[in-house]
Amino acid sequence: MTGMTTPAGREAAPARRDAEATRADILKAARHLLARHAHADITLRAVAERAGVSPPLILKYFGNKDALFARVMSFDADADALLDAPLHDLGRHMVRHVLSSQRDRGADPLLRIAFAPLHGDHGDVLRANFRAQVTERLAARLTGPDAGLRAELAVAALVGLGVMYGIARGPHLRETAADTVADRYGPAVQAQLTPGR
Known part of the structure; x- marks a missing residue:
């Protein structure tokens, strides 16, 4: 939250992203890429970039690329x-x-x-x-x-x-x-x- 300050006069750290919203953003990014590129050409870094998260966060939520795309490939x-x-x-x-x-x-x-x-x-x-x-x-x-x-x-x-x-x-x-x-x-x-x- 911009504008809020800590007692020491520094800006407070931004609120943590909601876990469900973050998972949804990652899945949406992976689906977007899967609809435009071959599976083998998609990197976790590309998914992370599109979702606005770090690659380690994808690993935390999904384990690995195969597990992420198993979810994406499910209907x-x-x-x-x-x-x-x-x-x-x-x-x-x-x-x-x-x-x-x-x-x-x-x-x-x-x-x-x-x-x-x-x-x-x-x-x-x-x-x-x-x-x-x-x-x-x-x-x-x-x-x-x-x-x-x-x-x-x-x-x-x-x-x-x-x-x-x-x-x-x-x-x-x-x-x-x-x-x-x-x-x-x-x-x-x-x-x-x-x-x-």
Whole structure:
């Protein structure tokens, strides 16, 4: 806190960063780099620089680079939030979640799967996690025929939305309210989740 002084007239040391916020910043930085560079080319120093922390702090929280990227390559927490709605309203919720994640956190919950080919063997891990933690988990919630195909089609629509928003930076999409996009695009996703509704 700038301006506060100690009894000796010196500035007080800045407040320690909140541990959870620091972990989140490190994961966000690692995800950003993983979406742009091959896993082998990413250093802890680069992650630390982007997160605004020291490399030893990353080691303290995650142990090593492999442990950090095992977390980054997991979709579990993202899938929890993405799939957190009743089935009848899930398409709209997922669209809104993809947009609000990009707008509010600067991170798409699914888009890093598009960069799996950059990562060699680590890309295989990313793909396996994505299938198990996102598409297969979604398929397990669906009733009726072709649940696996319908889940993959619904997720494909969301990945496409993320690409248009985060990579192509579609100006009309970016300036439109998330609820408006969810009202228009959500039914296309929902049509795969509850066909014939």
